Amino acid sequence: MKIAIHNSKGSFSDRWVSYCEKNNISFILVNAYDSDIVEQISDCTAFMWHHSHGNYKDVLFAKQFLYSLEQRGMKVFPNFNTTWHFDDKVGQKYLFEAIDAPFVPSFVFYTKKEAMEWINKTTFPKVFKLRGGAGSANVKLAKTKLQAKKFVRKAFGRGFSQFDRLGYLKERYSKFIQGKDTFIGVCKGFARLFIPTEFAKMYHREKGYVYFQDFIPNNSFDIRIVVVGDKAFALKRLVRKNDFRASGGGSIIYDKNQIDERCVKIAFEVNEKIKSQSIAYDFVFDKDNNPLIVEISYGYTAPAYDKCEGYWDRDLNWHKGENFDFCGWMIDDLLKS
Ligand SMILES: Nc1ncnc2c1ncn2[C@@H]1O[C@H](COP(=O)(O)OP(=O)(O)O)[C@@H](O)[C@H]1O
Ligand SMILES: [Mg+2]
Numbered sequence: 001m002k003i004a005i006h007n008s009k010g011s012f013s014d015r016w017v018s019y020c021e022k023n024n025i026s027f028i029l030v031n032a033y034d035s036d037i038v039e040q041i042s043d044c045t046a047f048m049w050h051h052s053h054g055n056y057k058d059v060l061f062a063k064q065f066l067y068s069l070e071q072r073g074m075k076v077f078p079n080f081n082t083t084w085h086f087d088d089k090v091g092q093k094y095l096f097e098a099i100d101a102p103f104v105p106s107f108v109f110y111t112k113k114e115a116m117e118w119i120n121k122t123t124f125p126k127v128f129k130l131r132g133g134a135g136s137a138n139v140k141l142a143k144t145k146l147q148a149k150k151f152v153r154k155a156f157g158r159g160f161s162q163f164d165r166l167g168y169l170k171e172r173y174s175k176f177i178q179g180k181d182t183f184i185g186v187c188k189g190f191a192r193l194f195i196p197t198e199f200a201k202m203y204h205r206e207k208g209y210v211y212f213q214d215f216i217p218n219n220s221f222d223i224r225i226v227v228v229g230d231k232a233f234a235l236k237r238l239v240r241k242n243d244f245r246a247s248g249g250g251s252i253i254y255d256k257n258q259i260d261e262r263c264v265k266i267a268f269e270v271n272e273k274i275k276s277q278s279i280a281y282d283f284v285f286d287k288d289n290n291p292l293i294v295e296i297s298y299g300y301t302a303p304a305y306d307k308c309e310g311y312w313d314r315d316l317n318w319h320k321g322e323n324f325d326f327c328g329w330m331i332d333d334l335l336k337s
Helices: 012-022 056-072 088-096 111-120 147-153 163-176 183-191 196-201 261-272 328-334
Strands: 003-006 027-032 046-048 075-077 106-109 128-130 139-142 210-212 220-228 231-237 278-285 291-297 310-312 318-320
Touching: 003 012, 012 027, 012 046, 012 106, 046 310, 046 328, 056 075, 075 147, 075 328, 088 210, 088 291, 106 111, 111 147, 128 147, 128 196, 139 147, 147 196, 147 210, 147 231, 163 183, 220 328, 231 261, 231 328, 261 291
Parallel strands: 003 027, 003 046, 046 075
Antiparallel strands: 106 210, 128 139, 128 210, 220 231, 220 278, 231 310, 278 291, 310 318
16 A cells, blocks of 8 residues: 655645654655656555646646546545536536535526626626636626626636736735735735736636626625545635635634534535535525535645634534644545545
């Protein structure tokens, strides 16, 4: 039994390595970008890669590589059920409709004509999203018909960069004002107006589709439930000031009593239908206070969860205690599978 781990500093791989070392699990660190990677890991039973939506190389082939290994019979993390929908909100719309999960009503159009016809007969506001992106970077409010039409024209014209330069500067500035970013951070945001990110340079623009969700009003926070196998942990994220978006805002509450356990139950149930190894489920609440899934993601920044006060098991029993090793759970579950 030997695990190959793609080495990527700052990702789950740091913790996977520590867990393997601590528990005498045999592993090798590899570079998945090597052309002969399949041969390099041919004597391994498992392969793990915390691939990222923010790295253009990962986006180009990580999923295809993982699924290929799965076809060969290797154990992989994340596997197909866990990651085919990663960073793909359009894919998630079909998934949640197909499995009848409580999901924010979502709409997608592949021609300008159909999108414009829908806009003329629907209600506003709506939430406009690109299919990829994180930290709320590609999520905007279309308050009116006119604003929605502007998004549609761009979606079927020049398209959108995955990296919103002005949005990025605004975000850094507003975090600076709140004491959550430095002046240098703001300068970097300013520089990004002129120097595109590597991702923006290398990856295609988003176009040829347009995606909207119903706007679920009066949410001052969202709830994120992370399921890893038969365990779950959670946090509450406050929306930014004068905004409706929580993700990426940096105001996190770890108090277990502020987590609506209906979300934990739904996350477990939906995860059983999806049959994923691990997924973070984000919820908002509709006007009748029912939880609705906004989006899902297998990947996240691990340190943000270290302050969770404990976790739930599948029977919704609470296990108190910080610093449980959820990245270790990923390895245990994988080896058991
Ligand atoms: N349909 C919606 N109605 C109300 N708020 C929403 C809706 N969709 C997203 N949000 C808010 O915007 C934030 C970012 O949206 P999300 O789809 O999760 O994008 P990202 O992938 O960037 O995290 C969420 O954390 C939530 O607070
Ligand atoms: Mg989100």
